[in-house]
Amino acid sequence: MSKPKIYIDGKEGTTGLQIYERLGKRDDVELLLIDEDKRKDTEERRKFLNAADIVFLCLPDAAAKEAVTLIENDHTRVIDASTAHRTDPDWDYGFAELSKAHRAAIAGSKRVANPGCHASGFISSVYPLVARGVVPEDFAFTCSSLTGYSGGGKKMIAEYEDAERDSRHDSERIYGLNLHHKHLPEMEYVCGLMHAPVFVPIVGDFYKGMATTVMLPGVDAHIVHDTLAEHYANQNFVTVAPTGGDENVIYANTMAGRDSLRLIVCGHEEQTIVTALFDNLGKGASGAAVQNMNIMLGLEETTGLTL
Template sequence: MKTKIYIDGQAGTTGLQIYDRIGQREDLELLRIDEDKRHDIEERKKFLNAADIVFLCLPDAGAIEAVSLIENPEVRVIDASTAHRTAEGWTYGFPELSREQREAIRNSRRVANPGCHATGFIAATAPLVSMGILPKDYPLTCYSLTGYSGGGKNMIAEYEDENRAEALGSPALYGLTLKHKHIPEMQKITGLACPPVFMPVVDDYYKGMAGTIMLHNRLLAGKPTAEQVCEKLQEYYKDEHFVSVLPFGTNESRIYANTLAGTNRLKLIVCGNEEQTSVTALFDNLGKGASGAAVQNMNIMLGLDEGCGLE
């Protein structure tokens, strides 16, 4: 019997990307609501309760509403919105955090898919905190460069308009209040005592992300060199399929944010010297940063190979 899948918010960027990754799979049955009934609560409720797994690709308020409509206790949910990433009763959907995290996802009925910027930050930071290298009270800073697809349909239309403003051809800093919506999960999942100072940047390319943390080695436990930090991260992720760490010194003189566009892979690149270290997470904001991660979590929840439909 095929697993029944419903995507609530199937017309959005993430919903379409999930459909692209699973639409041709023979082990799944996709339940498709009529286009003119996508906003009909009773019709949505019917589909939400008929599925084995529901993907929520909605604004936060819509995701909260969708969960309230689910009465069937057997329905499992993967929420791609921000609504439940720090909520009690929800499992954070980043399996590479630990063996225990992967097992929690496997057994969970409510999984919150990570935010794109948060994915890179957590991949670089959480292991260093867990291993005791990065103190929990470290005053951490981070910047994250993303393609414009991360802004959804409106931003995509803005950047692809043939009469667009000339300024869109250059990088744009945003989240200038330093209260970006991904910060709560960035702090909670890494275990930091205080939120990082985080600055996102959007640029004139479609997809791909490079998120970077910067460290003073003298403030780290044991005062490791950048190469030693790299070795520690390599050891942490050595058994992972989708997350890897490049050998120290093998990276080129430049890091291009769209290098892993179209994949579900995330690569950490450690640069620096004896005194300072940078760790950059390179991945696709629509892949490992959104829909690819959601499909990976679904595969785990179904007991399948994590890479099914993602290679």
């Protein structure tokens, strides 16, 4: 039996390289590798896109949309890691743990939109609470998300690792101050909210890791914890810590190097915070993409991944 053929369009970017790193160690798939000098050649890319069983798009939004138009058959299946299709109803959202329906849709899908990193943290916390009626669709959500600098791609990585960098990089940097971050539409759309949350992203001086915290005033922490624990029971890649967390502090890089996500619920009867702790390059990007590929191919979803 022939191995599934996999092509990564945009292998040179941070997400593409991480996908390649995970798949390069496996012998159950065949990686199609384009010549370096032809990786931006449209006709050469067209050949690879149409020869693959599954294609990962690790490209800017416009380029990802263009790549889809180059696929001329009904065989090639796509996992898009860009923002381009995450709110498109013709694409399936690639977060299998949200519901049985999400998992089934991914398994049979031709077009899967891989979640954004900040969005993964928010949605993992909020989707079950809205779906199960713990908080209403019109709740005034607020969220902050601390990420390692690899989340900004090659340009930000170079900026932070420059020996002559701005000394202010030693501290955390708050950005997205116009409150129109590109992950907001999928947060609102996937969770079925009536309006987007107030969301502020923060980048810290560490390579990878993420802590996305949702604030829930007026909501009982014990109810939130029990709801999330029930929702994610028996899942491989999403787990819920004991109430109050595994320790009395949270370090954003705790899950670095892993492809799973841990939810931490803290608070009391009147105030709650939920923190999603994960690797922005793992469950926040490349790890999630490979998990989706495994599901689409009917493989054990943990294959080649680190819990």
